[in-house]
Structure formats: structure tokens, C-alpha cells
Amino acid sequence: MVKIKRKVEMTHEEYAKYLIDKFGIASYERELIDNNIFDAPMEFEQTFTLKSMRKDDDPVIERSFKGVVIEVEEEITEDTVFKHMIEVREGLTGHMTWENATIDSEKDNSSQEFHAYIDGKYELIWRNGKLVE
Structure with a gap:
């Protein structure tokens, strides 16, 4: 299959999902945040660690108004514009x-x-x- 590289703009959330989908999760941690406020709703900090990747696989990030712009490689299909x-x-x-x-x-x-x-x-x-x- 022929592959092409193109620049894609995405939000930080979309970028996190892209990395998880591409590399997978090695570990996950969830920690309760103590705000020292009586009757405050419980808040958690969640941390995902990606599986190991080669340095060449780590995308170069450009900042944008929406979030980030990265270059992705994808296979050409008959629906590729x-x-x-x-x-x-x-x-x-x-x-x-x-x-x-x-x-x-x-x-x-x-x-x-x-x-x-x-x-x-x-x-x-x-x-x-x-x-x-």
C-alpha cells in the first residue's frame, strides 16, 4: 500500500487519543486530589504512561490555536482526498x-x-x- 504524510491539526484531547491508539498504554495511575475543602466533590488526577517507542516515532509538535499540529502517515484508500x-x-x-x-x-x-x-x-x-x- 502507498502511504502519504500529511499535517493534521487536533485538540490536546485528540492528540492524547492518537498517541494511545498508536502506541498503547503501559500503565495507568489514578490519585485522589485533596482540595482541603469541606464537602467538595472528589477529584482525581489520572496519568497514562505510553508503551516504549522509537525516538523517530515521536511526532514533532507545532502549536496551533486549536491545540497541536502533527505530521501523520496514513495508507491511501479510494476515499483519501x-x-x-x-x-x-x-x-x-x-x-x-x-x-x-x-x-x-x-x-x-x-x-x-x-x-x-x-x-x-x-x-x-x-x-x-x-x-x-
Whole structure:
């Protein structure tokens, strides 16, 4: 499968969930916080420790208004949205160009190939009815 990297903006909560989903939890601790206030509701501090990861797997974080921006690597599917895509069709001299489109939304019986603009160049991602390996 072809993989692409893209920048994703997420809240701190979404980022924590992303890390837990990607690496898993090694341990979990829960501690009662004593506020020294009579009849105060109980509050807990919860700590999750992630499983070990390689230094290269730790994403570089950019701060944003919403929370953080990280670069994620994901497999291409026919539902992946590409900013620029070229389609080669059977019986057509030349090609069709698409912006902000998916393979699934643009393919039909005459579609032969799709090329997507990835990292500064067009790459073949779909041919003869299926994604390329």
C-alpha cells in the first residue's frame, strides 16, 4: 500500500487519543486530589504512561490555536482526498484533472489510472481497478 504524510491539526484531547491508539498504554495511575475543602466533590488526577517507542516515532509538535499540529502517515484508500489528481481514461487523448477529490468519487468504467500530487511530484496510485502496491 502507498502511504502519504500529511499535517493534521487536533485538540490536546485528540492528540492524547492518537498517541494511545498508536502506541498503547503501559500503565495507568489514578490519585485522589485533596482540595482541603469541606464537602467538595472528589477529584482525581489520572496519568497514562505510553508503551516504549522509537525516538523517530515521536511526532514533532507545532502549536496551533486549536491545540497541536502533527505530521501523520496514513495508507491511501479510494476515499483519501487529494488536493490535485490526474486521471487517465480509456479512449481519451490527454487527461482529466481533479482538485480536492477522491478516486471513489471520480472513477467510472473508462478510468484507467489515477496519479496524485504527493511530496512535490505526481505518483501513480491507482491502475486498472485497484490501488497500486
